[in-house]
Amino acid sequence: MSSSFKDALKSGKFVITSEVAPPKGTNLEKMAHHVELLKDKVDAMNVTDHQSSVMRFPSLGGALLVKEMGGEPILQMTCRDRNRMALEADLLFASSRGINNVLCLTGDSIVLGDHKEAKSVFDVDSSQLLATIRLMEKGKDMGGNNLDGAVSFCAGAIVTPEANPIEPQLIKFEKKIEAGAEFIQTQAVYDLDNFKRFMEYARGFPAKILAGVILLTSAPMARFMNKNVAGVSVPQSLIDEMASAPKGGALAKGIEIAGRMIKQIWEEKMCDGVHIMAIGKEELVPEIIEMSGIFPALKTQD
Amino acid sequence: MIRSITQQKSEEEIDQLLSGLGRIFVIGCGTCVTLTHTGGRTEVNVMKEHLANKGKLITGDLVLPVACDNMTAEALNEHGQQIDQADALLIMTCAFGVQTIAKQLKKLVVPALDTLFIGKETALGQFDEVxxxxxxxxxxxxxxxxxxxxxxxxxxxxxxxxxxxxxxxxxxxxxxxxxxxxxxxxxxxxxxxxxxxxxxxxxxxxxxxxxxxx
Known part of the structure; x- marks a missing residue:
């Protein structure tokens, strides 16, 4: 397997990943535009899988597009919509087409999305999906049968460092690593002192950790996340900072904050990299990276 | 004790299910649906009044002690004629009751409730699926x-x-x-x-x- 993302993780350099979202429909132009903008600026880009349980173009097709355009895709796979047979089949397909990175997720609830009456699956969970990947790498499927041609993946998962209570999340985190997660992308972290404490714990495990950075677009958006997004906690000081932005300048302030956080994470070597989520505003990711000021330094690391 | 937890269908759905059916016999149950206030004596009476207001003829009603048990010969004898006269039975029990009654009476059955889950009362008036x-x-x-x-x-x-x-x-x-x-x-x-x-x-x-x- 050649996974430039895996190589990047192994190299010890500060890794940057981001996201692209497949469209609601067959018009791939916007996504392709984002891929074009990002492919040389990030080490890999996640292709989201019916994010927030909203039906879209499949992550597998999106990952293929990234690949075809010369980018490095991370295929997001949730356990919500496919049983073990469908997940295994998609892993075979992904592997056959050179999609070599997978992020294993449980998946949001169906009832939070736009097909509220659909049947949810959850035949396996995220840690079992990771274990399945490792099993399939040994040439076996979950039915105990031999595969004619095995798979090979750089597999990862997520963790929510700000979850309350945190202990059950940490047990799950450890199980994901035991099951085979090589890298972990975190839910958004805003309080970097809290994140440092999490990293003191997480460093003890053999997985690369990429800190989640979600672009704040306005003070109300930050308050909305605090109220509605599990495990995301934007400190009041950042909300105040967003609110202090001049009229029409909130987005620029958000980019500044995201860039500043990335810079701090990088300079203080808090973890192995960052995962930038600019939900719906992916075209701003290059600017965020630019703002962090680390890009020239990273380039010389290559 | 385990309970069958139900909730009444919307008025629109019940009206639609009973469309074209003029003569209705209503059946409730004295067990779970009495506990959840979805098909006990009180709810059966309210339903009868509602249907009468909609122009239905109520041929009779019956609150079975346990609708998921087979009906006793006495119950059948006592209400047989009223049941025979009905175009349909509107059944205010869980789906166990609906199916048990359907099997015995060989009449068109219309459920008035949706069966949500099998659960237990975990606090006063609170039922959880366990x-x-x-x-x-x-x-x-x-x-x-x-x-x-x-x-x-x-x-x-x-x-x-x-x-x-x-x-x-x-x-x-x-x-x-x-x-x-x-x-x-x-x-x-x-x-x-x-x-x-x-x-x-x-x-x-x-x-x-x-x-x-x-």
Whole structure:
């Protein structure tokens, strides 16, 4: 397997990943535009899988597009919509087409999305999906049968460092690593002192950790996340900072904050990299990276 | 005691189900639906009045003691004529009752309720689903709290990322099963059970439909 993302993780350099979202429909132009903008600026880009349980173009097709355009895709796979047979089949397909990175997720609830009456699956969970990947790498499927041609993946998962209570999340985190997660992308972290404490714990495990950075677009958006997004906690000081932005300048302030956080994470070597989520505003990711000021330094690391 | 938990269908749906049916016999039940106030004597009376206002002729009514038991010969004899005269039976019991009655009376049955789950009363007026009859019990590993039933996603390896302050991502009124399990196992000094990576469940413990022959 050649996974430039895996190589990047192994190299010890500060890794940057981001996201692209497949469209609601067959018009791939916007996504392709984002891929074009990002492919040389990030080490890999996640292709989201019916994010927030909203039906879209499949992550597998999106990952293929990234690949075809010369980018490095991370295929997001949730356990919500496919049983073990469908997940295994998609892993075979992904592997056959050179999609070599997978992020294993449980998946949001169906009832939070736009097909509220659909049947949810959850035949396996995220840690079992990771274990399945490792099993399939040994040439076996979950039915105990031999595969004619095995798979090979750089597999990862997520963790929510700000979850309350945190202990059950940490047990799950450890199980994901035991099951085979090589890298972990975190839910958004805003309080970097809290994140440092999490990293003191997480460093003890053999997985690369990429800190989640979600672009704040306005003070109300930050308050909305605090109220509605599990495990995301934007400190009041950042909300105040967003609110202090001049009229029409909130987005620029958000980019500044995201860039500043990335810079701090990088300079203080808090973890192995960052995962930038600019939900719906992916075209701003290059600017965020630019703002962090680390890009020239990273380039010389290559 | 386990209970069949029901809720009344919308007025529109009941009206639509009874469209074209003029003569109705209403059946309630003295057990679970009486407890949940969805098909006891009071609700049967309200329904009769509602139907009469809509121009239906009520041929009679009956609140069976236990609708999921076969009807007694006495009940059948006493109400046989009124049942015969009806175009349909509007049944205000859970689906167990509806099916038991349908089998015996050979009349068109119309359910007035939706059966939500089999649960128990966990506090006054509060009913919770605690067992989904999956056929592959794992309560021994989860401190006696069932994640297959009590976790919205049926996860067996710990919580998802949607859990928040011990509540489920779909509804703040619903507890996160894995917070409960964590707390229980922690109290018991058995957190090692939660650390064990559980294999994918056998979802065909009893391939549907269930059948058990002694």
């Amino acid at each position: 067992c989904a009859q999956c056929g592959t019990c794992i309560l021994g590993e989860t401190g006696g709290i069932c994640p297959v039933t009590s976790c919205h996603k049926g996860l067996v390896n710990g919580p998802c990322g949607g859990t928040n302050d011990g509540k489920c991502e779909i509804d703040n009124a619903k507890d996160c099963a894995w917070t409960l399990i964590y707390n229980r196992l922690n109290e018991l000094g058995r957190l090692d059970g939660m650390r064990k990576l559980q294999k994918p469940r056998n979802h065909q413990g009893e391939p549907s439909p269930g059948k058990f022959i002694l």
